[in-house]
Amino acid sequence: MLKISRLVKRFDELKVLDGFDxxxxxxxFTVLIGPSGCGKSxxxxxxxxxxxxxxxxxxxxxxxMPHVGRVSAYMQQNDLLLPWRSLMDNALLxxxxxxxDPAASREKAAALFRRLGLDGFEAYLPGEISGGMRQRxxxxxxxxxxxxxxxxxxxxxxxxxxxxRSLHGLLLMLQQTFQRTLLMITHDIEEGLLLxxxxxxxxxxxxxxxxxxxxxxxxxxxxDDPELIRAKTTVMARLDQELNHEVR
Amino acid sequence: xxxxxxxxxVLIILFLTGWEAICRYFAVPDFILPPPSGIARIAVESAxxxxxxxxxxxxxxxxxxxxxxxxxxxxxxAMFAHPTLERSLTPLLVASQAVPVFAVAPLLVVWLGYGxxxxxxxxxxxxxxxxxxxxxxxxxxxxxxxxxxxxxxxAGFWQTFRLLWWPWxxxxxxxxxxxxxxVATIGAVIGEWVGAQRGLGYxxxxxxxxxxxxxxxAAILYLSAMGLGLWVIVDALGKRxxxxxxxxx
Numbered sequence: 001m002l003k004i005s006r007l008v009k010r011f012d013e014l015k016v017l018d019g020f021d022x023x024x025x026x027x028x029f030t031v032l033i034g035p036s037g038c039g040k041s042x043x044x045x046x047x048x049x050x051x052x053x054x055x056x057x058x059x060x061x062x063x064x065m066p067h068v069g070r071v072s073a074y075m076q077q078n079d080l081l082l083p084w085r086s087l088m089d090n091a092l093l094x095x096x097x098x099x100x101d102p103a104a105s106r107e108k109a110a111a112l113f114r115r116l117g118l119d120g121f122e123a124y125l126p127g128e129i130s131g132g133m134r135q136r137x138x139x140x141x142x143x144x145x146x147x148x149x150x151x152x153x154x155x156x157x158x159x160x161x162x163x164x165r166s167l168h169g170l171l172l173m174l175q176q177t178f179q180r181t182l183l184m185i186t187h188d189i190e191e192g193l194l195l196x197x198x199x200x201x202x203x204x205x206x207x208x209x210x211x212x213x214x215x216x217x218x219x220x221x222x223x224d225d226p227e228l229i230r231a232k233t234t235v236m237a238r239l240d241q242e243l244n245h246e247v248r
Numbered sequence: 249x250x251x252x253x254x255x256x257x258v259l260i261i262l263f264l265t266g267w268e269a270i271c272r273y274f275a276v277p278d279f280i281l282p283p284p285s286g287i288a289r290i291a292v293e294s295a296x297x298x299x300x301x302x303x304x305x306x307x308x309x310x311x312x313x314x315x316x317x318x319x320x321x322x323x324x325x326a327m328f329a330h331p332t333l334e335r336s337l338t339p340l341l342v343a344s345q346a347v348p349v350f351a352v353a354p355l356l357v358v359w360l361g362y363g364x365x366x367x368x369x370x371x372x373x374x375x376x377x378x379x380x381x382x383x384x385x386x387x388x389x390x391x392x393x394x395x396x397x398x399x400x401x402x403a404g405f406w407q408t409f410r411l412l413w414w415p416w417x418x419x420x421x422x423x424x425x426x427x428x429x430x431v432a433t434i435g436a437v438i439g440e441w442v443g444a445q446r447g448l449g450y451x452x453x454x455x456x457x458x459x460x461x462x463x464x465x466a467a468i469l470y471l472s473a474m475g476l477g478l479w480v481i482v483d484a485l486g487k488r489x490x491x492x493x494x495x496x497x
Contacts, residue, residue, distance in 0.1 A: 050396060050399070070402060072400055073400065074396055074400045076393055076397075080391075080393055080394055082394075082411075082412070082415070083492045083493070084415050084490070084492040093401065093411070096411070097398070097401045097403045098402060127492060153393065153396075
């Protein structure tokens with residue numbers, strides 16, 4: 001499991017994290033929700049090793065490490081495909097960088113292309129296909145990482161509702177079919193409720209956990225599930241409380 | 249669309265007709281301002297002479313571009329890799345842009361001689377800045393998310409450079425190169441003015457002194473054609489290399 005203990009990060013006088021704890025079980029889907037500017041992105045930077053913590057530790061499967069960058073795959077709702085590489089070459093990027101056997105990697109990627117309905121599009125450039133297909137290609141690339149932990153960054157731009165729903169399906173596939181452990185930060189409550197096994201509501205800086213919901217509703221979920229609606233009410237109430245507190 | 253393309257052509261024809269008419273009506277002597285027809289005639293009649301000199305200038309420009317690119321690429325990469333270097337070099341680069349090329353041209357001739365080298369360096373100096381800056385901006389324009397992705401894939405600096413930053417900056421590189429080739433001519437010609445044995449700039453100075461204004465204009469015509477030709481080639485090359493850029497949406 002992913003264990004974050006007593007993580008501290010300061011930027012000059014600003015305490016972004018002041019002893020932040022979080023555990024994510026292996027194979028689970030953990031979602032972090034918080035007001036913008038609460039330090040979610042800093043947490044992510046600490047996990048990926050973009051910045052170094054001022055204290056605390058991170059461990060994966062019992063092994064402590066400065067950050068989990070080298071055991072994580074990264075996926076964003078922005079597909080991050082390289083526009084000058086074909087879909088196949090994009091999917092092969094992790095293998096190319098790791099110096100893996102090209103023939104075996106190509107075979108593996110081709111199987112994933114078939115699985116995700118992208119076969120026949122291997123030679124296309126990302127600019128030539130739809131947004132939904134690009135995301136499927138990004139998923140193939142994520143699976144080519146061979147890493148169990150997947151970090152999902154909050155969406156930078158709002159996707160349209162239909163693409164978003166299909167992406168949710170793909171994320172669940174990542175968890176259920178490919179047994180990945182997912183950690184997602186988002187500002188979309190609805191999205192969090194649909195996907196999370198563990199949902200955490202975060203406070204403003206210094207970031208702490210205000211609320212932890214364990215959601216046992218089987219997936220795929222419907223937005224009108226009574227338990228989800230109850231959870232949503234609780235989450236909203238807690239967030240309102242946090243925001244009102246700040247206004248005063 | 250069709251009409252829009254015709255407008256520049258019509259303007260040029262109007263301009264040339266007006267010029268020709270003024271020269272004939274006022275009987276302007278050729279050593280003051282030759283009519284376009286006279287320039288055209290000399291451009292054809294003296295083609296061997298003009299081409300001989302144009303060849304020298306073209307070689308200077310091409311080698312100047314090559315030299316400039318050969319220096320600009322490592323410099324921009326070094327500046328990108330080391331922000332401290334960027335901070336210390338940027339003011340110098342900007343200041344160097346404020347120095348008129350005319351001011352350094354005589355010095356370069358003193359240092360590098362009357363031969364081709366001083367002209368190549370002159371052309372290189374004048375296009376170094378646009379190429380370096382556009383490349384650097386291209387490298388820096390790469391989104392943070394891509395860098396995180398490459399970091400997590402375990403890519404080192406040079407792997408990231410080869411697979412991400414360089415292709416990312418290529419469209420910028422070609423933008424800089426287009427600006428570069430259109431102004432490289434200036435560097436080469438100024439170098440020839442200061443001192444040379446060959447080149448269109450040399451021909452212009454010589455012809456001017458002998459009041460052969462028609463030949464000066466013909467040289468300008470050849471220079472313009474050369475600049476335009478280079479621009480078209482770089483533009484086409486750029487469109488080919490970064491075809492993916494135009495495909496997006």
